[in-house]
Amino acid sequence: MKTREIAITNLPDGALTQEHFTLREVDLPTPGPGEVLLRTILISIDAAARAWLQGATYRAPVRAGDAMPCYALCEVMESRAPGLSAGDLVGGETVWADHAVVPARQVEKLPPMSPLTHHMSVYGIAGKTAFHGLLSVGRPIAGETVLVSAAAGAVGAYVGQIAKALGCRVVGVAGGAEKCRFVTDELGFDACVDYRDPGMFKALRAACPDGVDVYFDNVGGPVLEAALFAINERGRVVCCGAISQYDSAAASGPRNLPGLVVVKRLRMEGFIVMDFAHQDATALRALKTWVDSGQVKVTEDVIEGLENTPAALIGLLAGENRGKRMVRVGPDPEFAKQEETQ
Known part of the structure; x- marks a missing residue:
């Protein structure tokens, strides 16, 4: 054959x-x-x-x-x-x-x-990655601010919607005005910042007036750097991916490490979805509940x-x-x- x-x-x-x-x-x-x-x-x-x-x-x-x-x-x-x-x-x-x-x-x-x-x-790698990374690594509490990069992407879209369902204020980062509108108007994020905007850092500060408690990072690079400046003391950084770095021969990391991690007592943790396979049944039950209620759009x-x-x-x-x-x-x-x- x-x-x-x-x-x-x-x-x-x-x-x-x-x-x-x-x-x-x-x-x-x-x-x-x-x-x-x-x-x-x-x-x-x-x-x-x-x-x-x-x-x-x-x-x-x-x-x-x-x-x-x-x-x-x-x-x-x-x-x-x-x-x-x-x-x-x-x-x-x-x-x-x-x-x-x-x-x-x-x-x-x-x-x-x-x-x-x-x-x-939603019931596969994307949804499970969003659920496990946000809940098991980020550990958000209702009322906190959750920042999500690649917010219109496979994982980021679910991270933000799950955070909203948990009672958090959710701010996305996406590329271009059209994607930012999609993130707020269709996915229900509270705000979205265009990473292509030369004034991104100021826009991020304005969108997160009380700072950031959990940052779910899908991109690395300059967006991660900006997020670390905006994050609150004892904030949590969920390291899921670094899409901005994969396609470059000269990858760059944040210039504010490890200084801000020490000063703000931050926790940065990477994960792979398979790490939490033993909790998949819990993730699927929660995701189905949110999809059925309309709190999470596919x-x-x-x-x-x-x-x-x-x-x-x-x-x-x-x-x-x-x-x-x-x-x-x-x-x-x-x-x-x-x-x-x-």
Whole structure:
């Protein structure tokens, strides 16, 4: 059996471009004991994928010639592993491809859901990252001010809405007036600051007259630096990502470290969503309650076609998306189609 996959031609030194990827046809191996053959439905597009091309992180580095790794929703086509059968919906680690053979331990069986895209967004990596990072690391208290960067993005949009549901004042940081309007008018943030504004620091101070108690950082760089000046004594900084740094050969960090951390007695803590997998049931129960009540709106950005996956990632790094970006590679399984028509 042959399939299409997208591989890395050479590792980027600077901005990611289409030339760093190639679409190729490969022979797919027959699943061995403990393996499953998957048909890809949806591929998650995450800024962290750019960091994987820079070397080892919390996962092995990606090398030139490798198929690009990802998290994806897939249908099991053939299984040689106990607990999984043809037709099952699974989510897990695979690659940018129409089909893949992977160890069954890399995926988990998922329940039917309509639409399936919610498994990727609010009830998937984006929603869980927002919930765990904000509640377990940031620990906001009702009445506090929560500042969120990349506020129109996959994680930031949920962080802000969850903080509002918890009774916090929420201020976002986003790129451009249009995105800032989306963050306040559609997502319900109390204010939003345009990081492209030359007067961003003053605007941030004005939007947070009582300072910042929790800063959820998705971008790093100058925005993190500005946030540290605005944060209150004993504030908490949730380090989720650094999208402003991934696509640059000359990454820069805040110039006010470690001074402000010491003077203000701040706590900065990084995390990965898998750290809190044992609390996923709690996260999903809370997220479903907020979605059903309308306190959390689901924002998704679905791009069609495996061949458009490189452009989807490049665009994400440039800030094109609103909400969780994903690429649809194949149709939903039959059970999902039937559920949607009922």
